[in-house]
Amino acid sequence: MSFFKSTLIAICVFFSLQLNAQIKLPSLFSDNMILQQHAQVPIWGWGEANAEYQIFTSWDQKTYKAKSNNKGNWSVKIQTPEAGGNFKITVTNDNDTKSIENVTIGEVWLCSGQSNMEMPLKGFPGQPVDGGNDAIINSSNKNIRLITIPRNSKIEPVKDFEGGWVEASPKNVSNFSATAWYFGCLLNKVLEVPVGLIHVSYGGSNVEAWMSQQMLRDFDSINIPEKAEDISEPNRTATALYNGMLSPVMGYGIKGAIWYQGESNYDRPFQYQKLFPKMVNDWRKEWNQGEFPFYFAQIAPFDYSVFTSDTIVEKYNSAYLREAQLKAAKIIPNSGIAILTDVGEKDNIHPAQKEKGGKRLAYLALAKTYGLEGFEYESPEFNALEVKENSVIVSFKNVPNGITSRGRKVTGFEIAGEDQKFYKADAEIRRKSVVLTSSQVKEPIAVRYLFKDFVEAQLWSNGGLPISSFRTDEW
Known part of the structure; x- marks a missing residue:
């Protein structure tokens, strides 16, 4: 072997080792991030295999240690203080250092579902959100942090996504979930602490798309894709959104979750009555945070005959799905349902009155999770x-x-x-x-x-x- 060739190989090996030694943090752990207060929250990342990592937290001047496995994956739990900021987290190993700036501590909520959760404050084309423009103009707030996981359908669980945390501002809030925004705004105002909202939704998605293969093992009628080509409908293929969108945030420290979904399962209400509680139960198991609060919106009335035949609507009109959601609220521990029979629109499946839904979800959280009293929070x-x-x-x-x-x-x-x-x-x-x-x-x-x-x-x-x-x- 020539001297030039051996030198070139050595240089390639050196840079390969250096690249592997670099610290890679998921997009969840970016500048402007928010962590759940008073909790043991996980931080994780990737890098060199079998390496030592130090995680320094500025709020208590502590250093935590972690060791990566033979694939380079590492994870550690850190203790968070009471709500506040501006903090910094520094992750180091022998070859690299990564810093996370402008970290705040507060209340973190997962916000998931289909298009009525996805619908942004600016509205969909030709479908406005009542009061959305005013909400956008008045949205600047460094104590509300937002992150949106982009649409992604996958056959296997993914570890990361494109994006990062941002502070609330007209530019950032315009495209953010209206339901989640109104929910988070009210929590921030009433609790007087920073609030973080993790938005994970996909329009038109059915509930089984947000469930793993293991969660669906008892549902023989639901087809599980085996290869990428089997994902014919990205938002309606079982497991596809669980793998592509939920997996990268699974385990992040949260206080609870809000959910607005069910329209795409309206014609299978009795199956939904079993699927939905199963999903919530298994999400909680995989999050490993106990029975965290789970509040959800009942689907609003709508003329579903524009999508399906009158015979289906006559047999299983959307009231059956609303009934299934009512029953789910009875069997899912630490849950609550926001009723929306007064916001439905006959010819629009996306009600413009998103503030009512977001606030009613917040009423449930403020009463049942945070213990506030003196106001009504559950429908008769x-x-x-x-x-x-x-x-x-x-x-x-x-x-x-x-x-x-x-x-x-x-x-x-x-x-x-x-x-x-x-x-x-x-x-x-x-x-x-x-x-x-x-x-x-x-x-x-x-x-x-x-x-x-x-x-x-x-x-x-x-x-x-x-x-x-x-x-x-x-x-």
């Missing part, structure tokens, strides 16, 4: 049915100060007798109940309220929270 919910001769009394719970129709006639109730045929009922509103009668039903045994595809809310709590569509039968 069907409690009991009492038959008195030819009338039915429907009572509600979660009604601290009564229900109201806002002075309008209530026409959304139906009652049925043994023949299982439903007829419109006359409604008399009382403080916490409704008395229903119909000349066509002499012996009523079942009640439905707004149990159709597109409906408009007719009953609210005095605090302004609408009652969900519901039924007392299982016909």
Whole structure:
């Protein structure tokens, strides 16, 4: 071998070793990042195999040590203080140093789902967000940190993505999730601490796209892709978004999660009733943070016949999916549901009133996670049915100060007798109940309220929270 060739090989080996020795941090650990306060949060990265790493945190002047495995992966948990900033994290090994600047400490929430979570404050083309422009103009806030994971569908879990944390500003907020923004804004204002929002959503996605192969092992009817070519629909292929978008943020220190999804599963409500709680349960297991809070928005009413045949809508209108979500809220521990029957639009699946959804999710978090009191945070919910001769009394719970129709006639109730045929009922509103009668039903045994595809809310709590569509039968 010539001297020139051997020298060239030596130089290549040297630079290869130097490259491997460099510290690589995921995009989650970028300048402007936020960490969950009062927690043991993980920091991880990649570099040289079997190497020693030192992680220095400026808030307590501590140095943590980690050692990479034979593939160069390392991870360490660090203790965070109470909310505050401006801090710095420095990661070093024998050959490299990486610094993370302008780190703040506060409350971190994952924000996920499909297009109604993805819809930005500036709106979609031809589909505005009410008040979005004003919200954008007034959005500058160094104590709200944002990061959006770009759309990505993969057959295997990925470790990183393109992006980084940013401070809230009109430029950064314009394209950010409106629902997540209104949620985070209210938390920041009320709690008076920095808030971080990790936005992971994809329009049109079904729930199984956000689940791993292991999570779906008991669902034989759902096809799991085996190769990249099997991802025919990036947003509706089982496991594809779990692998491509959720995996790189899995395990990051969070306080809880908010979720707005279900429209793409509306025609499979009974399957969704099993899939969704399974997803939440297994996300929590993989996050390894216990049963962190999980609050979700009920899908808003919409005329789904524009997407599917009338026969499907007649058999499984979207009220069945709303019902499945109500039932999920009962079986998922440490969860809550934000009812949106008063924001739906007949011809637009993306309601413009995103502030209501974001704030109602925040009400749940402020009450159930942060322990604030004195305000309403859960919609009234069907409690009991009492038959008195030819009338039915429907009572509600979660009604601290009564229900109201806002002075309008209530026409959304139906009652049925043994023949299982439903007829419109006359409604008399009382403080916490409704008395229903119909000349066509002499012996009523079942009640439905707004149990159709597109409906408009007719009953609210005095605090302004609408009652969900519901039924007392299982016909």
